[in-house]
Amino acid sequence: MRAEIESIVDEVQQAISLLRRHLDWDKSLKRLDLLNQKAEDPSIWDDPMEAQNLMRERQQLESTVTAIRGLQQSLEDSVELIAMGEEEGDASIVDEAEKTIRGLKAEVDKRQIETLLSGEADANDTYVEVHSGAGGTESQDWAEMLQRMYTRWAERSKMKVELLEEHPGEEAGIKSATLLIKGHNAYGWMKTESGVHRLVRISPYDSQARRHTSFASVWVYPVVDDSIQIEVNESDCRIDTYRASGAGGQHVNTTDSAVRITHIPTGIVVACQQERSQHKNRATAWNMLKARLYEAELERREEAANAEASSKTDIGWGQQIRSYVLQPYQLVKDLRTGVEHTTPQEVLDGDIDGFMEAALAHRVHGDEDAVEDID
Missing domain, CATH: 3.30.160.20 (Double Stranded RNA Binding Domain)
Structure with a gap:
């Protein structure tokens, strides 16, 4: 096995061990057994709310345990395939197994970030509102591009998307829209997207082909389930x-x-x-x-809770968080973390996991590095 792949295998194995430790593996397996026993008892539905909470906890714990076991099994299978391919001199087997191992590295990295999603609403479904800024058609078109980006991200993440409300623009795009994204940790991942998003491009609506800067605002908030009581008069x-x-x-x-x-x-x-x-x-x-x-x-x-750090970590409404430059160069840059992507079209097609992961880690750890805006 090549040294590079050996190094990646070690990193993946260490990451799996950390995931097990974070989950408190043995305790979690016992808890899952107990939840499975309770789920088979019809009397739990005597208290529907308690039953729903139990079934939700069981589903989430079972999903996490199954995922970690799957990562471990895939790693072991891939290592065995490399050994077999090298022994038989079959480079195609080796290449395919190495590709799988690199994919496992990306997956465990994402799951390690996901362990930071421990807020009381992080596991919930989420609402996503997109509003166009000043600028008429140009900003309304940008708002629709963001709406599409989040829809694509949800679909790539195997989540369901519902369009709850939409106000079309006069000529193109949208004035506003509200999406409901359903999936495990939907709010936990999406919450870092709240803020103002800026687009710089040559406007397709400008007959003189001038460069325009457009703004749109995104607001993310969690779906409140039965376990959270909110009174409204x-x-x-x-x-x-x-x-x-x-x-x-x-x-x-x-x-x-x-x-x-x-x-x-x-x-x-x-x-x-x-x-x-x-x-x-x-x-x-x-x-x-x-x-x-x-x-x-x-x-x-x-x-x-974070009075001193709030100015650095707050990503609420009105805070510019990301610039998407299509002309005169190609670059998407997150202004909180400094993370960049040089292929904007991939980002606009929903490839935003890297931005989310970095923003989540930044928010949790309170990274104080100042990041300058880009023109």
Whole structure:
């Protein structure tokens, strides 16, 4: 086995050992056995909320244990294949096994970052709002590009995406949109994307082919499940109904089924037009409002716990976090971590894991390195 591959094998094995240690392997296996026994007892459904919490914990623990076992087995199988290929002089077997080992290295690196997702809502599904900035068609087109980027990322990550609400731009793009991304740790991964995203390019809408700078804002907040209690007084809210808009023009909906809820004390506004039923849209909008209020509470707690570091780690609304330059050169740069990608099209096609991983580590560890903006 080549020295380079031996080194990678050692790194993967060490990473798997760290993942086991972080999970407290033996204790977790005993806990999983206990959860499996409880899951087979029909009486657990006498308390539906407790049963749902138990089944959720079981599913997450089983998924993690299965993944770590799979990594270990794949590593051992690949090492054996290399030995077999070298013994038989079959370079194709060796090459394929080495490719698998490199892939395992990337996977364990991601799983190590995922161990940082320990916040109380990190495992939840997430809402993602995208809003175009000032600049009309140019910014609205940019907002739609971001919406597509996050949809592609979710699909690449084997997560489900639902479009809850969308306001089209006058000529192209969108004024705003709200996505619901469903998957394990969806909020934990996506939360680092909140902030202002900047695009620099030669505008396809400018007849003189001038360079334009556009801005769009992203806001990420977790879906609040039954284990998190949020009280909202209806008397504090204004509820408006309106006719849904989107592809298909006036024929999308001929009734006022879309629902907008304004929480007067905080000024938070949510809207849903996904369903033709006003009742269903209203229920979804209430859930979105509870999620926004919960996210605001999480943000207050974080700021209180990290008062000194908040100016360096806060990635909330209004904070520019990333620049995407398409002309005169090709570069995407995260302004918090300094991470760069020289192929913007791959990023816009959903390849944003590297930015997420670095931003998550930066947020957790409070990295204080200043990163300069790029022109």
